[in-house]
Amino acid sequence: MKQESIIGVIGGMGPYAGLDLVHKIFDETLAATDQEHVPVALLSYSPRIQDRSAFIFGAIQENPGYAIAGVAAALETLGASVAGMPCNSAHMPPIFDVTRQRLRDGGHTIRLLHLVDETIQHVRSTLPHVKRVGPLSTLGTxxxxxxxxxxxxxxxxxxxxxETVQADLVHRAIYDTQFGIKAHSAPVTARASAMVRDAIDHLRTRGAEVVILGCTELPMAVSPDDDPTLIDPARALARALLRETYPHKLRPLGAAR
Amino acid sequence: MKQESIIGVIGGMGPYAGLDLVHKIFDETLAATDQEHVPVALLSYSPRIQDRSAFIFGAIQENPGYAIAGVAAALETLGASVAGMPCNSAHMPPIFDVTRQRLRDGGHTIRLLHLVDETIQHVRSTLPHVKRVGPLSTLGTxxxxxxxxxxxxxxxxxxxxxETVQADLVHRAIYDTQFGIKAHSAPVTARASAMVRDAIDHLRTRGAEVVILGCTELPMAVSPDDDPTLIDPARALARALLRETYPHKLRPLGAAR
Known part of the structure; x- marks a missing residue:
C-alpha cells in the first residue's frame, strides 16, 4: 500500500526543542480533525548524540554528525523523504557537512533541510523589504x-x-546557572527575559529591521508570535518542512490558528 | 552495536496529545544533560488512524486497532520494546483487544501498556489509602x-x-463548538474551565477521594500538577513507560523538576 509522506524530525538536541518543532509543525497545518493532520516521526535519541558545542570547542573527539546521520537514516527507513533538526549548533559546517556526507556515502536519499538557511529564506520571502538582519545566538554560534x-x-x-552584549547579555541569559533560561525555563526568570529584550533593543539601535532568535532558548524569553520582526527559526523550519511535503496544508502567514 | 531501549509512543490521537505524553516522559526523567535523557520515538501518523469514537458508535466500519497495531510494529522495528498511546478511547476493548491480537498474530513482541490500567495502578501505588475514585471522561468512555x-x-x-452532569457539564465542556476545550484550548475558556471544576466538585460531594481526568482535554482546564487528588492519566502512563525501561531515571514522586 502506498503510504503518505512522513515528515522526519531529528530530536534530542535538546529533547524539548524536538517537541517544540513538532508542535509548530502541527500549529502551521491547516487541519480540523486528527486525520487531516500531517504524519510526523520524531526520533529523540539524545543519549546517542554527543554535545555539539563540546565537539566544536574540541572537548570531545567524536563528531556528532555520524550519530545524527544514523537517526536520519532511521527516519528514511520509516518512510520520511525530508527531515529537519531544531538545533542551531548542529548546523555548524564541521558537523552539518559531515552529516550530509555520511548520508550520501550510505546511499541515503532523505533530504535534511538547513535550519539557518531556511530561517534566512523565511525572512526574505515573508519580509522582502528587509535588508538589515540581526541574529542573536549562543557564543559558539x-x-x-x-x-x-x-x-x-x-x-x-x-x-x-x-562582543560585550553577546557575552554579558545573550550568553548569560541562556547559560547562567542562577537565572539563565537553560536552568529556569518554566517560567523564564525576569532577569533573563530583560537581558534578552535589552539585546534585541541593542540590535535594533544598531539598525536591525528584524531580529533572529537563533538559539532554542531565546523564543522562551520573549514572544516572537506577537511581533513579526522577531524571527523564530523553529517556526521557519516547521513551515519549510510542510512546504516540502504538504504545501496545500501550510497555513497562510497571519491566518488565525 | 547494542543500542539502548527506546520508549515508543503511538501519537496522532490527537497530534497534541502525543506531544503532551512525550513532554511528560521528559519531565518525569532525572536528567541534567541532553545525553542523560531517555530515547523516545513518537510516530504521529494521524491520517492512518480512523476516529475511535466514530468506530465505537458505528459511524465507520474499519477498526482503528489495525492501524494502531501497524504503528506499534513500526516502533518495534526501530527498537522499542514497550509503547504507550495517550488516547482513552483507543483503550476501549473493541479497539484495544483487536490491537493486541493483531500484534500477537503478527509475531510482534512490543508490549503496549494500558493507559487506564496504569492510571488505576498509579492511584493504588501512590495513594494507597484511597478507596473511592471518581473518573471524568467523554460520554463515549x-x-x-x-x-x-x-x-x-x-x-x-x-x-x-x-448522567446529567456527564452530558451537560463534562461532555459539553469538551465538545461544545462555542466554548468547549476542543474548539478553544489556548487558553481554555472560563466557561469550560468552570464546568470541569463543577464536575470535579460534584464527584467530591458524592464521596470521591481522587478524580481522574480521563480525557486528554480535561487536564488543560484545571491544573492537576498542583493538586495530588487530581489524576492525569498521561502522567501516569509517562511514569509507567519509564518504570518499564529506565526505572533508575524515574523522578521520585514529589521531587522538584
Whole structure:
C-alpha cells in the first residue's frame, strides 16, 4: 500500500526543542480533525548524540554528525523523504557537512533541510523589504559566524551584537546557572527575559529591521508570535518542512490558528 | 552495536496529545544533560488512524486497532520494546483487544501498556489509602464503562457522575463548538474551565477521594500538577513507560523538576 509522506524530525538536541518543532509543525497545518493532520516521526535519541558545542570547542573527539546521520537514516527507513533538526549548533559546517556526507556515502536519499538557511529564506520571502538582519545566538554560534555568513550569502546585511552584549547579555541569559533560561525555563526568570529584550533593543539601535532568535532558548524569553520582526527559526523550519511535503496544508502567514 | 531501549509512543490521537505524553516522559526523567535523557520515538501518523469514537458508535466500519497495531510494529522495528498511546478511547476493548491480537498474530513482541490500567495502578501505588475514585471522561468512555470497570477490577469503588452532569457539564465542556476545550484550548475558556471544576466538585460531594481526568482535554482546564487528588492519566502512563525501561531515571514522586 502506498503510504503518505512522513515528515522526519531529528530530536534530542535538546529533547524539548524536538517537541517544540513538532508542535509548530502541527500549529502551521491547516487541519480540523486528527486525520487531516500531517504524519510526523520524531526520533529523540539524545543519549546517542554527543554535545555539539563540546565537539566544536574540541572537548570531545567524536563528531556528532555520524550519530545524527544514523537517526536520519532511521527516519528514511520509516518512510520520511525530508527531515529537519531544531538545533542551531548542529548546523555548524564541521558537523552539518559531515552529516550530509555520511548520508550520501550510505546511499541515503532523505533530504535534511538547513535550519539557518531556511530561517534566512523565511525572512526574505515573508519580509522582502528587509535588508538589515540581526541574529542573536549562543557564543559558539556567534564565534563561528553561522548566521552572519548565511545572512551575507543571501545578499542581506548582518547586524551583529558587540562582543560585550553577546557575552554579558545573550550568553548569560541562556547559560547562567542562577537565572539563565537553560536552568529556569518554566517560567523564564525576569532577569533573563530583560537581558534578552535589552539585546534585541541593542540590535535594533544598531539598525536591525528584524531580529533572529537563533538559539532554542531565546523564543522562551520573549514572544516572537506577537511581533513579526522577531524571527523564530523553529517556526521557519516547521513551515519549510510542510512546504516540502504538504504545501496545500501550510497555513497562510497571519491566518488565525 | 547494542543500542539502548527506546520508549515508543503511538501519537496522532490527537497530534497534541502525543506531544503532551512525550513532554511528560521528559519531565518525569532525572536528567541534567541532553545525553542523560531517555530515547523516545513518537510516530504521529494521524491520517492512518480512523476516529475511535466514530468506530465505537458505528459511524465507520474499519477498526482503528489495525492501524494502531501497524504503528506499534513500526516502533518495534526501530527498537522499542514497550509503547504507550495517550488516547482513552483507543483503550476501549473493541479497539484495544483487536490491537493486541493483531500484534500477537503478527509475531510482534512490543508490549503496549494500558493507559487506564496504569492510571488505576498509579492511584493504588501512590495513594494507597484511597478507596473511592471518581473518573471524568467523554460520554463515549462513560457509557462503555471503561474507567468504572477498571476501578472495580482493582478492588476500588467507582464514584460516577450523574448522567446529567456527564452530558451537560463534562461532555459539553469538551465538545461544545462555542466554548468547549476542543474548539478553544489556548487558553481554555472560563466557561469550560468552570464546568470541569463543577464536575470535579460534584464527584467530591458524592464521596470521591481522587478524580481522574480521563480525557486528554480535561487536564488543560484545571491544573492537576498542583493538586495530588487530581489524576492525569498521561502522567501516569509517562511514569509507567519509564518504570518499564529506565526505572533508575524515574523522578521520585514529589521531587522538584
Amino acid at each position: 556567534f564565534r563561528t559566524g553561522l548566521y552572519e555568513k548565511a545572512i551575507k550569502a543571501a545578499g542581506l546585511f548582518p547586524v551583529m551584537p558587540t | 462513560f457509557r462503555t464503562g471503561l474507567y468504572e470497570k477498571a476501578i472495580k477490577a482493582a478492588g476500588l469503588f467507582p464514584v460516577m457522575p450523574t
